[in-house]
Amino acid sequence: MKITDVEAIPFAIPYRKPLRFASGEVRAAEHVLVRVRTDDGVVGVAEAPPRPFTYGETQAGIVAVIERIFAPQVVGLSLLEREVVAQRLARTVSNPAAKAALDMAIWDALGRSLDVQVTELLGGYTDRLRVAHMLGFDEPAAMVAEAERMRDRHGITTFKVKVGRRPVSLDTAVVRALREGLGDDVDLYVDGNRGWTAAESARAMKQMNDLGLLFAEELCPADDVLGRRWLVSRLDVPFIADESAVTPADVTREVLGGSATAVSIKTARTGFTGSQRTHHLAEGLGLEVVMGNQIDGQLGSACTVAFGSAFKLTSHRAGELSNFLDMSDDLLTEPLEITDGELAIRPGAGLGVEIDPDKLARYRQDN
Structure with a gap:
């Protein structure tokens, strides 16, 4: 159950109508799909929604910090070493959505590996x-x-x-x-x-x-x-x-x-x-x-x-x-x-959800 690869895939899906509030508005879900792969062939997933008007993160920034800083720090660790992951991510200040998505993808992969729901x-x-x-x-x-x-x-x-x-x-x-x-x-x-x-x-x-x-x-x-x-x-x-x-x-x-x-x-x-x-x-x-x-x-x-x-x-x-x-x-x-x-909650191991590859291909922003 060792982590062998981490992906950060930017995607964008429009909203039917914008959500407006005092600190900004959102017209599209310009998020990042995070995928964690293990040596057992398990893939865990999570989603990072950047909110630059609240935490200062952008979609490009989340992709960059995961690929360049976080991935090298967690590849090789076991899915069970969640405290080690947390402490390594904590060395980098801020970036809460990027850290959260990586953490949740690891939990999803752990649940799938053990055939147990995350909840x-x-x-x-x-x-x-x-x-x-x-x-x-x-x-x-x-x-x-x-x-x-x-x-x-x-x-x-x-x-x-x-x-x-x-x-x-x-x-x-x-x-x-x-x-x-x-x-x-x-x-x-x-x-x-x-x-x-x-x-x-x-x-x-x-x-x-x-x-x-x-x-x-x-x-x-x-x-x-x-x-x-x-x-x-x-x-x-x-x-x-x-x-x-x-x-x-x-x-x-x-x-x-x-x-x-x-x-x-x-x-x-x-x-x-x-x-x-x-x-x-x-x-x-x-x-x-x-x-x-x-x-x-x-x-x-x-x-x-x-x-x-x-x-x-x-x-x-x-x-x-x-x-x-x-x-x-x-x-x-x-x-x-x-x-x-x-x-x-969805039945099935981990989060109980699967990513549609055709939809991901349609909406990803890094092609």
């Missing part, structure tokens, strides 16, 4: 997650219509609403329209992607106080240390640290500093090994956890549900698993299906 290797708590859908910037009527479509077609009843625009009244009007249009049978929470100031955030949350929101996520800049502490102390809902809490050390700083009371775990930026560390820390600190979405494709969503279903804490809330529905196509041989508001 069983991680914890095996359940086999599915309830699904939350992210709603990007749009007019109130359009966002309500999208939420109704997701509820009616897929049974989704939890929605994460992107906010952070100016004036603030645009966003509060949208959230109010969603509550009035969908009723009290759905769960709503807001994500500012650091777009508001602390004062704007406090005012907006006061205006939405009667809407029964589950959470507020990254409403104001992470480097506004005093403003965030002031804001969080005035909220009556958990405040989720997302972009500000990539590592366990970040989580510790944000929570003990009074800047957050919950955490988003995104396997796309911490893989399975790093996500385990964050999960265990959150469990020890008694934090709420939400499985987040880095606007993943279906392969990335399969990784998220594999991790989220492995633990009681991460499966308690709906995970952000559905934005692949906005993509015009995907790479998997069998598309993921959300049924009755849930996404189940």
Whole structure:
């Protein structure tokens, strides 16, 4: 079970409509497929979604760092030496999506080698997650219509609403329209992607106080240390640290500093090994956890549900698993299906998914 080769293949698949939010927008899934091969002929896969406006990574940068720096450091290691892999990757700063995809591809290869599902290797708590859908910037009527479509077609009843625009009244009007249009049978929470100031955030949350929101996520800049502490102390809902809490050390700083009371775990930026560390820390600190979405494709969503279903804490809330529905196509041989508001892990070893070679040939960018 030794690693013999690592590939990083850039590909691009258009979205049917762009997803817009305070820190940027996404019109195409310009991602990187990572493949790990072993001396037993096993191939593990994962997906790296670069987010230059959040972490500074680009598609070309992910390919370069994996091929030139990471691959030489892991080739020759056993699939079981995951801590050695983690420490070698840690020598290079940043590059979270590149590190995460390589880590998850190794876990997928390990599961395939042992004929065990990744979620069983991680914890095996359940086999599915309830699904939350992210709603990007749009007019109130359009966002309500999208939420109704997701509820009616897929049974989704939890929605994460992107906010952070100016004036603030645009966003509060949208959230109010969603509550009035969908009723009290759905769960709503807001994500500012650091777009508001602390004062704007406090005012907006006061205006939405009667809407029964589950959470507020990254409403104001992470480097506004005093403003965030002031804001969080005035909220009556958990405040989720997302972009500000990539590592366990970040989580510790944000929570003990009074800047957050919950955490988003995104396997796309911490893989399975790093996500385990964050999960265990959150469990020890008694934090709420939400499985987040880095606007993943279906392969990335399969990784998220594999991790989220492995633990009681991460499966308690709906995970952000559905934005692949906005993509015009995907790479998997069998598309993921959300049924009755849930996404189940795939049967079979590893992640239980396979890459369609014809689709990869069609969408890869390095030909």
